[in-house]
Amino acid sequence: MRSAVDGAVDAPLGLLAELTYRCPLHCSYCSNPLDLAAYADELTTAEWRRVLAEARELGVLQLHLSGGEPLLRRDLAEIVQYAAELGLYTNLITSALGLTPRRAEQLLAAGLDHVQISLQADEAALSDRLAGTPSFERKLAAARLVKDLGWPLTLNVVLHRHNVDRIAGVLELAEQLEADRIELAHTQYYGWALRNRGGLLPSRAQLERAQGVVRAAHERLQGRMEVIYVLPDYHSRYPKPCMGGWGRRQLTVVPDGGVLPCPTAHTLPLPRASVREHPLRWIWERSPLFQRFRGTEWMPDPCRSCDRRELDFGGCRCQAFQLTGDAARTDPVCHLSPDHGLVAEAVAAADEAARRRDAVLTPRRPGAARHPGTTGPRA
């Protein structure tokens, strides 16, 4: 393991600031924690300023402002302005609800570099149903506003069984909005998405059709719009290089000041770390949480002896824990994992379920996940 004590820990590049878990949307594929209400004691403006200053000092260059819905923080422009003064690249990841002309102009003046707006689908009825609230028209208005103010526009679309067949329409809409980039990313199964996995996983047939559409779009849109398609890891042979490696490039600060190597690592049975108790540098370099899976020393086989161990870093620790109960095992997504059957079963079940189309999804809402026994496939 690379040890912090001998000074060999790389500096982080990016900080994901989850400013609040409050959100006007109720998407069933959300990766936020199920116990949303536990994060109500949010960091103050002054605390965020300290976190950002410490992050910059540590080497962070990019700040992703997310949530929940970051626009629900009244001090968002103030936070952006301070980040810009520190020289951080600021990226707002938003549902766009609340991005009024006045608010947008404030953020522009504060120095916000980039805006990413989430879209749920290409038409109002489906989009509003997936978001759990009327929001489609407001999103389009906000997307136009972003372009009018001269920001580049990135659209984020999380894909699942209920919208993956609409990619062609989504791309057409993105063209109409003159988006500069669109990220079509399959759902990652954490938080609410894991709870709703049975109703969200697409079938293999859906995926094949989607890939055809994306391939054609790449050619048609060359030079006009960048299309990024993130394959679903459940259907891949190898796991994703989660966060580019544990405690290697990125860190996340959650609304109450907890610091995590990835936004879902709160699910792991590991010691906590908080900016309310320790300096960020100590947390990054020395905390047991960040050291636990740093490097390759912790790896079991088949990762330990695998040529890809520095490419995918054993995949995702949260996924390993959620599916096997042991965070130190190989990500079961990997076809070499002894636990791969768990993922193969879920994928096969999705092929069956996608034909029936009768899944019940639990919308993301504080309190909605209180019933025990449904937090994961093995719970």
Add this chain to the structure above:
Amino acid sequence: MRSTTPVQTASGDRPRLARHVRLRFDPARGQHVLLTPEAVTVLNGTGAAVLELCDGQRTVTGIVAELRGRYASVDDAEVRRFLDRLAARRCLELGDAEVGRA
């Protein structure tokens, strides 16, 4: 899967950084970095020197000439490949000679 269009810069192109791209010196690393929403590219000294000349006014030919005034050996093809790569990633916009100082 990612769409990057192969781009070939022409001698008369006047490249400049795209609007959402920032070139900064990072004191923590002692190096210049190119910042985009999804990536941090740590630049070597030459890379930073090339990008600092991408002001939308100088042509590619002009940039190479300027670099030759500063460095002992400047490989024209290498500079172009560097610009091509960044243009393909849409980090650079190529205002052409006809349009001039857009």
